Amino acid sequence: MSDPAAPILEIRDLHVFYGGIHALKGVSLTVHRGELVSLIGANGAGKTTTLNTIAGVLAPKDGQVLLEGASIAGQPSHAILRQGLALCPEGRRIFPNLTVDENLDLGAYIRSDPAGVREDIAKMRETFPILQERAGQLAGTLSGGEQQMLAIARALMSRPRLLMLDEPSLGLAPLLVDRIFEILAGLKRQGMTVLLVEQNAFQALGVADRAYVLETGRIVKTGPARDLASDPEVKRAYLGG
Amino acid sequence: MSDFFNFLLNGLSCGAIYALIAVGYTMVYGIIKLINFAHGEFYMFGAFVGYAALYALFGVHPTGGEPGFLIFAASLLLAGLLTAILAVVVERFCYRPLRNAGRIVALLSALGVSLLLQNLGQQTVGASYRKFAPTLTEARFPRTEVDLASLQPGQTFDRTVVLDYALRDERGRDQQRTHAVVLAGEPLSAAALAETLRLAQASSRPAHAYTYAAVTVSSKQLVIVLTLVLVAAGLYGLVQHTRFGRAMRAVSVDFRAAALMGIDVNRIVSGTFFIGAFVAGIGGFLAGGMYYERIDPLMGLLPGLKAFVAAVLGGIGSIPGAILGALLLGISEKMVEAYVHSGLRDAFAFGILIAVLLVRPSGLLGRFEGDKV
Numbered sequence A: 001m002s003d004p005a006a007p008i009l010e011i012r013d014l015h016v017f018y019g020g021i022h023a024l025k026g027v028s029l030t031v032h033r034g035e036l037v038s039l040i041g042a043n044g045a046g047k048t049t050t051l052n053t054i055a056g057v058l059a060p061k062d063g064q065v066l067l068e069g070a071s072i073a074g075q076p077s078h079a080i081l082r083q084g085l086a087l088c089p090e091g092r093r094i095f096p097n098l099t100v101d102e103n104l105d106l107g108a109y110i111r112s113d114p115a116g117v118r119e120d121i122a123k124m125r126e127t128f129p130i131l132q133e134r135a136g137q138l139a140g141t142l143s144g145g146e147q148q149m150l151a152i153a154r155a156l157m158s159r160p161r162l163l164m165l166d167e168p169s170l171g172l173a174p175l176l177v178d179r180i181f182e183i184l185a186g187l188k189r190q191g192m193t194v195l196l197v198e199q200n201a202f203q204a205l206g207v208a209d210r211a212y213v214l215e216t217g218r219i220v221k222t223g224p225a226r227d228l229a230s231d232p233e234v235k236r237a238y239l240g241g
Numbered sequence B: 001m002s003d004f005f006n007f008l009l010n011g012l013s014c015g016a017i018y019a020l021i022a023v024g025y026t027m028v029y030g031i032i033k034l035i036n037f038a039h040g041e042f043y044m045f046g047a048f049v050g051y052a053a054l055y056a057l058f059g060v061h062p063t064g065g066e067p068g069f070l071i072f073a074a075s076l077l078l079a080g081l082l083t084a085i086l087a088v089v090v091e092r093f094c095y096r097p098l099r100n101a102g103r104i105v106a107l108l109s110a111l112g113v114s115l116l117l118q119n120l121g122q123q124t125v126g127a128s129y130r131k132f133a134p135t136l137t138e139a140r141f142p143r144t145e146v147d148l149a150s151l152q153p154g155q156t157f158d159r160t161v162v163l164d165y166a167l168r169d170e171r172g173r174d175q176q177r178t179h180a181v182v183l184a185g186e187p188l189s190a191a192a193l194a195e196t197l198r199l200a201q202a203s204s205r206p207a208h209a210y211t212y213a214a215v216t217v218s219s220k221q222l223v224i225v226l227t228l229v230l231v232a233a234g235l236y237g238l239v240q241h242t243r244f245g246r247a248m249r250a251v252s253v254d255f256r257a258a259a260l261m262g263i264d265v266n267r268i269v270s271g272t273f274f275i276g277a278f279v280a281g282i283g284g285f286l287a288g289g290m291y292y293e294r295i296d297p298l299m300g301l302l303p304g305l306k307a308f309v310a311a312v313l314g315g316i317g318s319i320p321g322a323i324l325g326a327l328l329l330g331i332s333e334k335m336v337e338a339y340v341h342s343g344l345r346d347a348f349a350f351g352i353l354i355a356v357l358l359v360r361p362s363g364l365l366g367r368f369e370g371d372k373v
């Protein structure tokens, strides 16, 4: 049963396989209410695997996923979202054949308060003016950066208790990357709990309270983001010197 | 020229029947990329449910007499509903366990279900045709009423005059009959007039004499085309303007991302089978039962394949495409039958399939994704 004193998310000793490939070899991490936690690591380290397992896209072979102390491991993704855990997936995965507004509506699929949904759509349009301009346009016609804004807004539409983002800055121009991190900082100020996966370690550490470093399926370092940013090994491996 | 328009109307209603099957084909393909070869059997099943409902449940006599609107509508609804439930069960137990097993495996399962339903039908109700008694008063439009009292011996008409009358059977139902009073251009003999008036007198409900326009459409054709219009409008509203429809479109393009929105993908797939089979079931009742008035366990085979051709022609996965493809197929089949050779009709349909696959695999309104099966 869920326990309000427990961390909002805790994973313990998670093992995940793709067929014979042992992708996560005992990953543990914790996210507390109101924190922004970054998970950084090189290509293929297992960052996406970790988020997908938490979100129920993948089932772990071993280990626990606890949401406020209650186990959610092995539940299907749609059930996990209903418990307040939203994932903005790698590669945006917006629905290209639906309009921008319809994408936002789908983000709120589990909600049954149309007035609140309308209010939230208005809020999203304020935060992301492009969504207002392109409201009736097919989402597939948006640029990469615009699609990323839509993907974040769509994930927020479910009013999650914990938002997980998988490389939101991937493939975006530097100016847009800055904009994405501004948005993340804004979410944090509003009290949103965020678990962020990024290859852009410099900015990911800049915005986070705490961070974990993942290397080939294992957590190799963890601590306050500021400490990791000045850690010589982290600097060498992820911050380019 | 009027022949051409009559063929066109015939082709249109034939195409409308294909369309009622093709929409389910295309919806299921759209959502799980499965060519559900058992879909033609859903159509057959609907016809049999309608038959059972009319004769066993509502006690309509197999030799006929129209059941009346309420019984007709209730049987139609039951045909749709039970077919839909069958489809949900088939999906749950024959397709869902194979969803990650690859397309070929699922396709083989669909072929298996198709054969299974055909054989089960043959074993339980027998392989031979059964007559489906008339369910709807046959009438053609437009028509002009001829006043029976005004008929004079020796009178001529520029169109054939036909008398509609009815005889009551031992069950107390009116059996519809027609009688040709006089052919176009010929004088009405005194004997024919006397016979006409005698039949009109004996009729168990008011008899009417009509002349018909050169191009006519029958009440049955109207029912089928009207049903298609309602189905098309209903599906459009459902897909474009409901929460379920949005979820369907999301699942069809990216089911994993859809699940991340809280959509229970299995439910949406079940719902899609339900709706597609509901439409096929009422199609079976209307086409096999009401229109052709004969049903058998293999009746879904050819229309099912034709509907598949129609769906591919229109662009498989697209509902408007399936309807367009079905109407085009129905009309062109009738034209081939009328102006080329009636034996070439089916060959022509499958020729279209091959041509579309070669020239424009995405169909008229579809987007090609490659590697479909």
Ligand SMILES: Nc1ncnc2c1ncn2[C@@H]1O[C@H](COP(=O)(O)OP(=O)(O)OP(=O)(O)O)[C@@H](O)[C@H]1O
Residues within 6 Å of the ligand: A018, A021, A023, A041, A042, A043, A044, A045, A046, A047, A048, A049, A050, A090, A199
């Ligand atoms: N579907 C899959 N099948 C087999 N192996 C996979 C699959 N997805 C990921 N892997 C492997 O699992 C490991 C972890 O992959 P993952 O996608 O989680 O890495 P990542 O840290 O997100 O990398 P990136 O920064 O490139 O997104 C990699 O070695 C990868 O090759």
Ligand SMILES: [Mg+2]
Residues within 6 Å of the ligand: A047, A048, A049, A090
């Ligand atoms: Mg990744």
